[in-house]
Amino acid sequence: MANVPLVGISTYLEPAVRWRVWESEAALLPVGYPRLVQRAGGIAAMLPPDAPSRAAATVARLDALVVSGGPDVDPALYGAEPHPRTDPPARERDGWETALIDAALSAGVPLLGICRGMQLLNVVLGGTLVQHMDGHVKAPGVFGQHTVTPVPGTRYASLVPEPASVPTYHHQAVDRVAPGLVASAHAEDGTVEAVERSEGWTLGVQWHPEMGDDLRVMRALVEAAS
Template identity: 75%
Template sequence: MAGRPLIGISTYIEAGARWGVWELEAALLPVGYPRLVQRAGGLAAMLPPDAPEHAAAAVARLDGLVIAGGPDVEPSRYGAEPDPRTGPPARARDAWELALIDAALAAHVPLLGICRGMQLLNVALGGTLVQHLDGHAEVIGVFGRHPVKPVPGTRYAAAVPELTSVPAYHHQAVDRLGAGLVVSAHAEDGTVEAVELPSEDWVLGVQWHPEMGEDVRVLRALVEAAATRPGS
């Protein structure tokens, strides 16, 4: 591939975004995501929610895909009733990002899920989620940090081989693994912190938020996979 690979990042719609004299509906993405893609050697492209049937066409133009963090996945997506502590559904975003994931898997496009993105990857492959982790209450709007231990021999461990402190903000987690996924990192309490597909396709999900830290290794691994995949 000549030049930097193009990495798409899913975004979301907010009704009351404000800038200057304006308060309008906007497609938003925290700037940490595109900055991290850029620091890792890629070109960042924002993907606002669209009709799910357009996902394959969008993914066909990309070299890699990031599914960003955000609200809780609607429990009906994995056959569960909502827990009272589960947030309100984001149905249009769920539908769009699930379609993006399906399209990336079908087209063998390198895929990274971040926080909600990892959970949605698990759901897309038939897995389930823990809707609330007792003892994981976090200060609203403040990222915490905790150590993550890689599982030797995994794709994640190849990128980040040592115990690492990571920025995190979540109250849900992977429960039953989706088809084909393996765990590639844990928190000290056993919470699943990374999952991946052990195949030639580069597919990884991390529960934390690398865009809120300085470590670019996970994103660099995605960008390198995007730059070297067949047909790129």
Template identity: 70%
Template sequence: MPTPPKPLIGVTTYLDQARWGVWDLPAALLPAAYPRLVQASGGLAVMLPPDDPSAAAEAVARLDGLVVAGGADVEPVRYGAEPDPRTGPPARARDGWELALIDAALAAGTPLLGICRGMQLLNVALGGTLVQHLDGHTEAVGVMGSHPVEPVPGTLYASVVPERAEVPTYHHQCVEVLGKGLTASAHAADGTVEAIELAAPAWALGVQWHPEMGEDLRVMRELVAAASRGRE
């Protein structure tokens, strides 16, 4: 009996200036830890660089699952706020493209995982707002920190990771007001919302931390499993 094809998981990327070899050019960038996590979890990873938002539904239609990766701060205008002085410069092409991908995935029922910025964008896409700065969730500039998160019993996240778990963190923004239909499914010790999700039958989960920087495959494996079920 032939082996079933691996689910195709799209991962969003940066669009930035980069140097390699003799070149210094605009590039679609993605830390290798993201595709490696997808691959280790049983999926095939494909990169989704910023594109015209009108192409989002077509892109999602070819995927079995979607990962919205970490990156720049979401532009505050997207949730009706003035920028805090500590908010980073906008990545407007990413914001528009990834918000359109999220809308398309939710409309199509495509399993969706938002990581850090991706979780924040999922919240904004559903009408939520963000805290533009908090302390204690980053070790230092360019240095990944860690802290424990506590799952909320009865949630999708708790069914995947039922215990208090130490997670890799690097963020200075977080969920303020939850978007429509979203539930907080994990918290940090200081009360920060660390995971959000939609109720079944949707499979849409956001985590504030960076699973690609750790050893725990469970969240990504669950996304890949959901993507695989969607192929049946």
């Protein structure tokens, strides 16, 4: 039987209000992420924040990497002052995921960035972000839906050739697309909804595929990892 690809997924590191009888810090990941990897044919491995110096050794053991959603990227990483509605910086996670992205790009490991993961990918490669926008969150804690249209000729368009309704929950987005990346999908209001790199298999999506039933993007990552 062929080897099943091992897909690492970055996690939150948060104080848990309740963890059985405990109140303590916990490495957390919404279950939609590992389930999506599993449904697409991969094995999911959680990657809690660690020393950035260990990122290359971590990525060397993976067949693919997913950088998950979460808190806003620290604006200092792209030379901006924080907007009043930007989250407090999650510097430990920023440092770890930046190192993971660098390691995956250097090693040619297939990489998928989801929401924050796409935004951080853009920042790592020299792009910037819009720190606040309206219309892409239905209500606090509630995912919305909107239509994403692929850019013809891109990798994303080869996976999802038609306009598709996707689960969305974000208030930040790509502003200046980084050198080496191209925009490969847009929302109806023009927001960049996907970016990709022609070198290797690197894709970022602004929405949350783990909250939906469309396996095409994750299945393509797992196939690339094979």
